[in-house]
Amino acid sequence: NAGVTQTPKFQVLKTGQSMTLQCAQDMNHEYMSWYRQDPGMGLRLIHYSVGAGITDQGEVPNGYNVSRSTTEDFPLRLLSAAPSQTSVYFCASSYGRFNEQFFGPGTRLTVL
Amino acid sequence: GQNIDQPTEMTATEGAIVQINCTYQTSGFNGLFWYQQHAGEAPTFLSYNVLDGLEEKGRFSSFLSRSKGYSYLLLKELQMKDSASYLCAVAYAGNNRKLIWGLGTSLAVNP
Numbered sequence: 001n002a003g004v005t006q007t008p009k010f011q012v013l014k015t016g017q018s019m020t021l022q023c024a025q026d027m028n029h030e031y032m033s034w035y036r037q038d039p040g041m042g043l044r045l046i047h048y049s050v051g052a053g054i055t056d057q058g059e060v061p062n063g064y065n066v067s068r069s070t071t072e073d074f075p076l077r078l079l080s081a082a083p084s085q086t087s088v089y090f091c092a093s094s095y096g097r098f099n100e101q102f103f104g105p106g107t108r109l110t111v112l
Numbered sequence: 113g114q115n116i117d118q119p120t121e122m123t124a125t126e127g128a129i130v131q132i133n134c135t136y137q138t139s140g141f142n143g144l145f146w147y148q149q150h151a152g153e154a155p156t157f158l159s160y161n162v163l164d165g166l167e168e169k170g171r172f173s174s175f176l177s178r179s180k181g182y183s184y185l186l187l188k189e190l191q192m193k194d195s196a197s198y199l200c201a202v203a204y205a206g207n208n209r210k211l212i213w214g215l216g217t218s219l220a221v222n223p
Contacts, residue, residue: 045210
């Protein structure tokens with residue numbers, strides 16, 4: 001099993017550009033989530049999904065969209081990148097919201 | 113609020129024992145997680161406590177006191193590879209279900 005995979009590992013964007021961070025899991029987990037991690041801020045939940053076709057907002061959803069068309073995939077879209085979105089992004093999956101979470105390796109995003 | 117408090121940094125010596133504390137708001141408590149995160153890597157799950165007491169897993173143990181809103185992670189026989197950040201996360205149930213993450217404790221193990 002590959003677990004949780006994320007692409008790309010590194011990305012540099014210019015302000016105003018859009019892009020999609022990919023996340024996939026092969027553990028048949030219903031719950032998937034996106035976090036960003038910034039120094040001194042800890043992990044903050046952006047969006048989450050409790051199953052295919054169901055998504056909801058986390059603590060810091062502004063500027064991001066998600067969709068969940070399959071159990072396996074949960075892409076995160078940055079609509080119009082801003083320097084404040086410079087961060088490390090982690091995708092995670094688990095059987096349920098309060099179960100052990102399995103994290104992807106992360107995407108290090110810089111917005112200039 | 114539902115703040116999670118844990119020390120920012122700790123230092124210990126190889127072979128020693130270290131205890132990393134975590135305190136949290138007790139209202140709505142539904143479980144506590146510990147994760148390990150090495151620099152530049154993703155968090156990985158260490159332990160989960162929902163009942164009072166000590167859970168032991170090899171060199172790592174985690175303790176919970178629900179009435180006191182307190183947990184600790186105990187690392188024994190420290191090794192250099194244990195140098196990492198240790199994240200405490202608390203699950204809250206009820207109308208405002210959420211998982212709250214602490215900022216992490218950065219542990220440096222010195223030879």
